[in-house]
Ligand code: ATP
């Protein structure tokens with residue numbers, strides 16, 4: 001049994017499990033607090049791979065914490081769900097040493113909120129599903145773009161391009177801002193504003209260390225106990241949720257794949273083997289190692305740690 005599974009079973013004796021996503025497991029600490037645990041699982045094209053990327057959960061947690069703290073210093077008034085990086089008090093005594101060692105670096109305590117049912121994507125560059133759509137119809141999330149763009153090109157300004165948040169097993173669909181407003185109402189305006197702000201602050205920071213933040217996917221919730229405040233939640237600005245490109249070689253690679261520090265390497269491998277969207281794929285050791293190294297490099301460059 002994988003270590004992730006063991007810890008889950010261990011922990012469930014102490015804290016009820018609230019949800020298990022493709023990558024994260026959420027446990028209730030009390031009525032308003034969750035233990036948010038990033039496993040070492042990796043998903044691509046909405047499917048989880050059969051094997052883990054060792055150490056990935058710890059990197060993603062450390063990176064999210066770095067960004068939550070950084071964003072709060074740069075965006076006055078921004079609310080996030082992050083509370084602290086400790087395990088709930090007293091829990092260590094009832095877990096095995098190895099469970100504690102597994103959990104500690106992969107966990108954060110967060111405020112439990114009501115999650116809005118859209119993925120708030122910001123794109124500064126055209127690639128991925130947006131590029132596929134543009135090639136077909138000249139649009140991005142239904143919005144018309146100038147003709148003649150090439151893959152990887154910088155957009156004239158960063159754009160808010162939300163998607164639906166599909167139920168487990170289903171695929172998120174790209175939608176336009178109008179459809180997002182129809183789904184979640186007027187709060188969409190606030191989410192668009194905050195998302196563009198987060199993108200701009202993060203892109204600037206990434207650029208300082210030679211990285212282009214091509215796009216990123218954020219999630220927001222509503223704090224019903226606090227005047228329906230809009231709160232940034234989930235993970236933020238990690239290689240799972242963002243595309244990080246090497247700035248120095250970006251121009252050279254316009255029109256083709258960009259050297260990147262994210263999931264793209266795994267996505268490309270899946271496509272090359274005809275395994276895109278297939279369940280139960282076992283990722284070979286060399287692809288696991290390459291992916292882990294890319295995640296590590298993103299973490300080191302951005303946090304400087
Ligand atoms: P999803 O498409 O729903 O994100 P996923 O498979 O990506 O599914 P994970 O990212 O693995 O899910 O798990 C995290 C889950 O926890 C997400 O569904 C996310 O919306 C939810 N979540 C994140 N932060 C909070 C919070 N503060 N309160 C409640 N739920 C949260």
Ligand code: MG
Pocket residue numbers: 021234
């Ligand atoms: Mg998620």
